[in-house]
Amino acid sequence: MFQLFKLTLREKKWVVLSFLCTIFVAFFSYVFVDMIQPIIDEMWGLGSPAVQAAPAKFRFMDVVFRFLHVSKQDIRLVLPFIVVVVIFGKGLFTFLSSFFMKAVGNKVVKTMRDDLYGHILYQSTGYFDKVTTGDLMARLTNDVDKIQQAVSSAMSDMIEEVFILLALLAQMFLRDWTLALSSFVIAPLAVIPLVAFSKQLKKKGLQSQVKMGQIYSLLHETITGNRIVKAFTMEQFELKKFLKSTWSFYKINLKLAWISSLSSPFMEFMGGIVGAFILYIGTKRIADNQISPGDFGAFAIAIFMMFTPIKRLSRANNVIQQAAGCYGRIQEVLESQPQIQDIPGAYPLPSVKGYVSFENVSFSYNESRPVLFDVSFEVLPNEMVAIVGLSGAGKTTIINLLSRFYEPTSGKITVDGIDIRDVTLASLRSQIGLVTQDIILFNDSVRNNIAYGLEDMSEERIVAAAKAAECHNFIMELPEGYETSIGERGGLLSSGQRQRLAIARALLKDPPILILDEATSALDSESERLIQSALAYIMKDRTTFVIAHRLSTIRNADKILVIDKGIIVESGSHETLLKNEGIYRKLHDLQFPEVEEIG
Ligand code: ADP
Ligand code: MG
Numbered sequence: 001m002f003q004l005f006k007l008t009l010r011e012k013k014w015v016v017l018s019f020l021c022t023i024f025v026a027f028f029s030y031v032f033v034d035m036i037q038p039i040i041d042e043m044w045g046l047g048s049p050a051v052q053a054a055p056a057k058f059r060f061m062d063v064v065f066r067f068l069h070v071s072k073q074d075i076r077l078v079l080p081f082i083v084v085v086v087i088f089g090k091g092l093f094t095f096l097s098s099f100f101m102k103a104v105g106n107k108v109v110k111t112m113r114d115d116l117y118g119h120i121l122y123q124s125t126g127y128f129d130k131v132t133t134g135d136l137m138a139r140l141t142n143d144v145d146k147i148q149q150a151v152s153s154a155m156s157d158m159i160e161e162v163f164i165l166l167a168l169l170a171q172m173f174l175r176d177w178t179l180a181l182s183s184f185v186i187a188p189l190a191v192i193p194l195v196a197f198s199k200q201l202k203k204k205g206l207q208s209q210v211k212m213g214q215i216y217s218l219l220h221e222t223i224t225g226n227r228i229v230k231a232f233t234m235e236q237f238e239l240k241k242f243l244k245s246t247w248s249f250y251k252i253n254l255k256l257a258w259i260s261s262l263s264s265p266f267m268e269f270m271g272g273i274v275g276a277f278i279l280y281i282g283t284k285r286i287a288d289n290q291i292s293p294g295d296f297g298a299f300a301i302a303i304f305m306m307f308t309p310i311k312r313l314s315r316a317n318n319v320i321q322q323a324a325g326c327y328g329r330i331q332e333v334l335e336s337q338p339q340i341q342d343i344p345g346a347y348p349l350p351s352v353k354g355y356v357s358f359e360n361v362s363f364s365y366n367e368s369r370p371v372l373f374d375v376s377f378e379v380l381p382n383e384m385v386a387i388v389g390l391s392g393a394g395k396t397t398i399i400n401l402l403s404r405f406y407e408p409t410s411g412k413i414t415v416d417g418i419d420i421r422d423v424t425l426a427s428l429r430s431q432i433g434l435v436t437q438d439i440i441l442f443n444d445s446v447r448n449n450i451a452y453g454l455e456d457m458s459e460e461r462i463v464a465a466a467k468a469a470e471c472h473n474f475i476m477e478l479p480e481g482y483e484t485s486i487g488e489r490g491g492l493l494s495s496g497q498r499q500r501l502a503i504a505r506a507l508l509k510d511p512p513i514l515i516l517d518e519a520t521s522a523l524d525s526e527s528e529r530l531i532q533s534a535l536a537y538i539m540k541d542r543t544t545f546v547i548a549h550r551l552s553t554i555r556n557a558d559k560i561l562v563i564d565k566g567i568i569v570e571s572g573s574h575e576t577l578l579k580n581e582g583i584y585r586k587l588h589d590l591q592f593p594e595v596e597e598i599g
Helices: 002-044 060-067 075-121 125-130 133-175 177-186 188-224 226-231 235-287 293-335 395-402 425-429 446-450 459-468 472-477 495-509 525-539 574-580 583-591
Strands: 356-366 369-379 384-388 410-415 432-435 513-517 543-547 559-564 567-572
Touching: 002 060, 002 075, 002 133, 002 293, 060 075, 075 133, 075 293, 133 177, 133 188, 133 293, 177 235, 177 293, 188 226, 188 235, 188 293, 226 235, 235 293, 356 395, 369 395, 369 410, 369 559, 369 567, 384 395, 395 513, 395 543, 432 495, 446 459, 446 495, 459 472, 459 495, 459 525, 495 513, 495 525, 513 525, 559 574, 559 583, 567 574, 567 583, 574 583
Parallel strands: 384 543, 384 559, 432 513, 513 543
Antiparallel strands: 356 369, 356 410, 559 567
């Protein structure tokens, strides 16, 4: 609640404007009530005994009449005119204050969304292992919307209605404080339920948001994975899961609806009781000649006019309570610090030659299960090193550590002798070209996907990279060549084509360190052979890490690391490893049963 106020204060100018307009709205409400007394006493009750005896009190309208030099006879003529002015004034300022606050809401929400998105982009890889896309999406859309509602309408209602209430209270007390005080004795009857209702609303509102996040997660999973769902004919299963989620979402919302629908009529009923009591006291006060019928009329109108603000306040309170829950969920995202950040005093990594060393590196994704044990190796500039091992052995993990997507639990990784923890993330990653197992392409043109992250790339270089990666021919066959949009996640291309695009992207970046993590696994032998020769040429002047299952592709590596269950069990050249008669030899014999001896 307090934080929401702080949020709105970011847009001081608009808030102040809206605030000023609100004061005018309250002022016009005050005057409106004040007009009631002369309307009743002067226009309808003129000449009646009650009016002749009307007790003298401070009345704002008397000041107005005196200021306008309106004589008692003319009041009848002037009043209708004043009514129009007052209602117009109230309307005008209501419009202005509402518009200004809506502007604030929209601005606050834009900033918040931008902050969130920026924050999420900079989170470390480990963060995305833990969160679900759908939940994050829900927070970015649904929760932010709730906050917008709160800031745009509820916040301004809060301020406006409080002022109006104050104006009306002033009316009541100035007119007859005895009557006003006695009204207040039973007013708590109407206020206490308000508190109880809003507590419930906040609790249920939060539950509803959490459910919504789950629904988004399910949606995201099954829409992106629709092929797998179909292939395994899991539609019924997924549908059931979804129905279960929407059912509990529905139940919570039903409870929410119950509470929020009940709150207004219930409060109104309580208000009615309060009103009946006031009617009783009021008529007594007139009979005792303490107030005129006009005064009581004005008093009653003031009480009636309080209904709307109180109702709106309770509604605004509901919205704000819900938004407070959402704000917490957003804060949760904003407060999670990226685990891997530039250390204070991090400096940009100078252009490297490509000397990479792992010194006793151990690592686990989660404390319970270590993935790498005491891994040490050295790679000289321009060497090609291959990492071989069964799937799940920890090959990709080594690469993840080198790119600093994760940080070793112990040990040290250096590039050109510099500890990668001491340099900025951006400068490290800019010198690493990465082609991963799962190719990430964006819903953009072929050209922009190849030149991703590289501005002002000349057409020739893009085409040259595409040719080297054996992409050019199939790109030219696409409907719009390099301008063809390749669909979400490159869905309009075959997996082999996607891999080749990713290789072209890495080649164009021309980094001193190139990593190919099963980058050619989806290629047919023919394309792979073609790319191999291109790659061999490119690997000459850079350090290259190759992870491949097909041992034929790594035969020429300067060094082969064989990793098993997170431990480097063998290393050396193809020939030495074959002579070793170890794991590598076994893998090799499995793939080339006909070849008995090499060299
Ligand atoms: P591979 O040699 O096939 O590339 P990885 O390095 O990807 O193997 O994985 C090594 C081990 O780490 C596997 O047992 C895998 O289950 C686990 N693992 C990989 N990524 C994560 C992750 N993000 N969170 C937790 N465990 C992971
Ligand atoms: Mg892997």
